[in-house]
Amino acid sequence: MAFVAVLSGAVQAQLTIGECYRLARENYPLVRRYELLEHTEQFNMENARKAFLPQLSFSAQASWQSDVTTIPFEIPGITFDGMERDQYQIVLELRQMIYDGGGVRARREAVKAQSLAERQQTEVDLYALYGKVNELYFGILLYNARLEQAVLLREQLERNLKQVEACLRRGVVGKADVDAVRVEQINARQTELSVGAARKAYCEVLALLLGKDSVEPEDLVLPDSLPMAAAGVTQQFSVQGQRPEIRLFEAQEAQIEAQRHTLYSGLRPTLGLFMQGGYGDPGLNMLKGGFTPYYMGGIRLNWNISGLYTLRNDRRVFDEQQRQIDVARSTFLFNNHLEQRQAFREVERLRALMKEDDELIRLRGNIREAAEAKLEKGTITVTDLLGEVTAESNARLARALRLVELRRAEYELLRVGGGVSAGETTQNIDP
Numbered sequence: 001m002a003f004v005a006v007l008s009g010a011v012q013a014q015l016t017i018g019e020c021y022r023l024a025r026e027n028y029p030l031v032r033r034y035e036l037l038e039h040t041e042q043f044n045m046e047n048a049r050k051a052f053l054p055q056l057s058f059s060a061q062a063s064w065q066s067d068v069t070t071i072p073f074e075i076p077g078i079t080f081d082g083m084e085r086d087q088y089q090i091v092l093e094l095r096q097m098i099y100d101g102g103g104v105r106a107r108r109e110a111v112k113a114q115s116l117a118e119r120q121q122t123e124v125d126l127y128a129l130y131g132k133v134n135e136l137y138f139g140i141l142l143y144n145a146r147l148e149q150a151v152l153l154r155e156q157l158e159r160n161l162k163q164v165e166a167c168l169r170r171g172v173v174g175k176a177d178v179d180a181v182r183v184e185q186i187n188a189r190q191t192e193l194s195v196g197a198a199r200k201a202y203c204e205v206l207a208l209l210l211g212k213d214s215v216e217p218e219d220l221v222l223p224d225s226l227p228m229a230a231a232g233v234t235q236q237f238s239v240q241g242q243r244p245e246i247r248l249f250e251a252q253e254a255q256i257e258a259q260r261h262t263l264y265s266g267l268r269p270t271l272g273l274f275m276q277g278g279y280g281d282p283g284l285n286m287l288k289g290g291f292t293p294y295y296m297g298g299i300r301l302n303w304n305i306s307g308l309y310t311l312r313n314d315r316r317v318f319d320e321q322q323r324q325i326d327v328a329r330s331t332f333l334f335n336n337h338l339e340q341r342q343a344f345r346e347v348e349r350l351r352a353l354m355k356e357d358d359e360l361i362r363l364r365g366n367i368r369e370a371a372e373a374k375l376e377k378g379t380i381t382v383t384d385l386l387g388e389v390t391a392e393s394n395a396r397l398a399r400a401l402r403l404v405e406l407r408r409a410e411y412e413l414l415r416v417g418g419g420v421s422a423g424e425t426t427q428n429i430d431p
Contacts, residue, residue, distance in 0.1 A: 015220055017137050017411065021130055021133055030126060031126065033122050034122060041412050042383060051107075061089045062088050098273060101265050103265040109262075117254075122174075138404055140203060141201045141408075144217055149397040152393070157185045158185070160193035161182065161384070164178050167378075225407070225410060252325050268303075274299075275297040277295045357395070369394060
């Protein structure tokens with residue numbers, strides 16, 4: 001069975017998000033249900049086909065009756081004592097079905113339809129895994145970005161500390177200013193420790209989900225942008241035929257139709273051959289007493305019309321089940337439309353913000369460099385400089401986080417729209 005394959009960036013990594021989708025699906029215990037369903041379908045299909053095999057039955061009966069057949073007149077020269085009131089029969093019957101009213105065919109269709117619906121329900125349950133993979137995968141990438149910016153901030157503070165210490169030696173600043181920079185360094189190291197611990201926890205959970213011994217955060221790669229078409233997004237946000245829930249509704253409808261055929265086949269007559277061999281008292285000759293072997297054969301027509309009594313209500317039940325599926329489908333499509341629209345607007349929002357991030361970082365960098373020059377001249381305080389350093393760091397962190405959030409939003413839009421499937425997506429997401 002083919003699994004998810006989503007094209008990532010040109011940069012090759014040890015663990016892409018497409019590979020995570022595949023591993024999570026393979027490792028999840030529920031996937032073993034496919035094999036169990038296949039075996040169950042095979043067994044049920046074989047049982048249905050065996051209805052046309054010769055059927056052998058055995059019966060034995062002992063009875064006593066209150067009256068027996070008698071001759072109401074006397075025949076000269078013939079004495080008839082009458083039949084015994086206790087009777088015994090042992091019968092072995094062989095039956096061969098010729099026409100079953102389409103029952104076997106209907107049962108085979110019902111077995112296939114039920115198996116398909118159960119498989120599709122399993123697919124719906126497995127599809128939820130992709131949301132968990134997105135949460136963990138991009139969560140780790142977010143922590144990677146935070147750590148990277150924390151390291152950059154720490155390195156910047158180290159340079160500023162050297163600058164402030166030089167100013168202290170010249171008498172431009174006081175010792176408290178040096179302590180202020182060191183406080184910021186401690187805060188930066190604490191941030192690194194906190195983010196690192198959270199990232200480790202995410203990696204451990206992702207490793208469990210993928211069935212791997214461990215996941216190294218450095219192995220994860222930030223995917224390239226995805227096409228809106230890959231997410232199945234149009235102006236109407238259609239998911240027809242893409243989300244497994246849609247195929248589940250279709251399978252459930254097919255299952256109802258198969259049940260209708262089974263109902264109608266039960267209303268038709270059946271035709272078969274039979275052969276009986278018996279040993280009883282009396283035998284076929286009722287007037288001859290004693291145990292006697294016998295046999296008989298022929299053709300038998302059965303027509304059970306009791307199903308007509310409930311046919312109308314049975315049809316109503318099927319109609320109600322169809323309406324329930326229609327309601328469930330409409331509800332899903334409505335909610336999915338809302339989810340897609342929200343995800344789509346989130347992608348638009350993040351893209352719009354990212355267009356300004358680079359310029360904001362450039363300006364913050366200029367302001368920070370100017371503040372460093374002013375500190376050398378003693379025209380600003382160290383607190384003012386640290387404020388500008390923090391502002392630039394926050395701008396860089398915001399851009400790094402926003403890039404990861406944008407990719408997560410795009411892949412969430414892909415998942416909500418049904419684009420994460422057994423096939424491959426294309427690239428070029430830019431509208």
